[in-house]
Amino acid sequence: SIVDYIPVIQMNASIVARIDCLRSFAVAAIENNYCRPVPDDSKRIDIKEGRHPVIEKQLPAGESYVPNDIFLDDEEQQIIILTGPNMSGKSALLRQTALITLMAQCGCYVPAASAHIGVVDKIFTRVGASDNISLGESTFMVEMTETASILNNLSDRSLILLDEIGRGTSTYDGISIAWAIVEYLHECRMRPKTLFATHYHELNEMETSFRRVRNYNVSIMESENRIIFLRKLKRGGSEHSFGIHVARMAGVPVSVVKRAEEILSELEQSHEKQELTRPVDDFINKREGLQLSFFQLDDPVLRQIRDEIMETDINNLTPVEALNKLYNIQRLLRK
Structure with a gap:
């Protein structure tokens, strides 16, 4: 009966497992x-x-x-x-x-x-x-x-x-x-x-x-x-x-990064003088609006799209020409 061999099988499995582990240690040590x-x-x-x-x-x-x-x-x-x-x-x-x-x-x-x-x-x-x-x-x-x-x-x-x-x-x-x-x-x-x-x-x-x-x-x-x-x-x-640098690297909008740098500069000056040089209410009143400007983004493609939109004569634009403009903008974004 296989029951009689269970202790032997378990012992062999334990020995093989130990050999496998030690061999893995050795291979990892040599390769790395x-x-x-x-x-x-x-x-x-x-x-x-x-x-x-x-x-x-x-x-x-x-x-x-x-x-x-x-x-x-x-x-x-x-x-x-x-x-x-x-x-x-x-x-x-x-x-x-x-x-x-x-x-x-x-x-x-x-x-x-x-x-x-x-x-x-x-x-x-x-x-x-x-x-x-x-x-x-x-x-x-x-x-x-x-x-x-x-x-x-x-x-x-x-x-x-x-x-x-x-x-x-x-x-x-x-x-x-x-x-x-x-x-x-x-x-x-x-x-x-x-x-x-x-x-x-x-x-x-x-x-x-x-x-x-x-x-x-x-x-x-x-x-x-x-x-x-x-x-x-x-x-x-x-x-x-350097948290602001990391934010820039992560792709946070440029306007947000620049505003953060301005606020950081003010806070650092305040810390040096042990008082706020400008009250916090002033920060709030001059905060960046939630609607970020499309043209604040420093991206060559977006600048190219901006130029194309700004040069368009909307008053004399036909529906077909408008579709062509949209197609060109879509093509630029897909590059």
């Missing part, structure tokens, strides 16, 4: 130039030229992943405050650190030049934004619930990754919560290793008051009112998030 990690009993994570194992495989042909170093311990550099523009790669850096740590403890080679990984018992993450409509929980409530779970369950060997904590509420509330969380993680006796990505540049001030907090930023280069993402981690905090 992974290195052998060095796990130990220390409380430090020291990764040289670490890469994200998924993102580096999805890059366009000819483009290489920009590697970065990460060092965390419980004595000198327990908490890294990571700032930088949107889309610069902060979240990818958090995720690759967690993946390299996890892969090392699975017995797999890792995407890095070298990696010394002190044993980690828990990896906590608060990354991304989502709500829970079925339970009546807002995005911010979900964020705080998950953060509370992290703070109540951490250990001295935990790795904590926090991405933009506090963004779901008002600016001052968010800064206060983020600051208090970093302070708590620094002062608690367990000293968990932490990567904290944020757009609250006020948190850069913590380095001067808290011995194991360090500021880093993901570098960019500005060129002719454009930003180029260098994806390289460097020491020191960042002063700007």
Whole structure:
């Protein structure tokens, strides 16, 4: 009866599965130039030229992943405050650190030049934004619930990754919560290793008051009112998030982007003087109308269409000529 052979079959299946897993580790390591990690009993994570194992495989042909170093311990550099523009790669850096740590403890080679990984018992993450409509929980409530779970369950060997904590509420509330969380993680006796990505540049001030907090930023280069993402981690905090630049890249109408730049300039001047140079009511009274001008869009095709419309003598236009004009405009838009 086959029942008599079930234990043997199960044992063979387990052995084959283990061989398959280990072979997959070996193939991935050879094909992707992974290195052998060095796990130990220390409380430090020291990764040289670490890469994200998924993102580096999805890059366009000819483009290489920009590697970065990460060092965390419980004595000198327990908490890294990571700032930088949107889309610069902060979240990818958090995720690759967690993946390299996890892969090392699975017995797999890792995407890095070298990696010394002190044993980690828990990896906590608060990354991304989502709500829970079925339970009546807002995005911010979900964020705080998950953060509370992290703070109540951490250990001295935990790795904590926090991405933009506090963004779901008002600016001052968010800064206060983020600051208090970093302070708590620094002062608690367990000293968990932490990567904290944020757009609250006020948190850069913590380095001067808290011995194991360090500021880093993901570098960019500005060129002719454009930003180029260098994806390289460097020491020191960042002063700007370049959100308006990203809005322009995403295709937000030019009139909206220009208006945002005007308002940003006014707010920055007000912040420097600690008062509003122009009242908020003035912003509202001079706001961009909801009906955006068709001719404000900086697009060669739209300019060509504008010129053709402006040159048309509507009073003497026959129905056939009008149809021909519409056909020409439609042809331009389909190019």
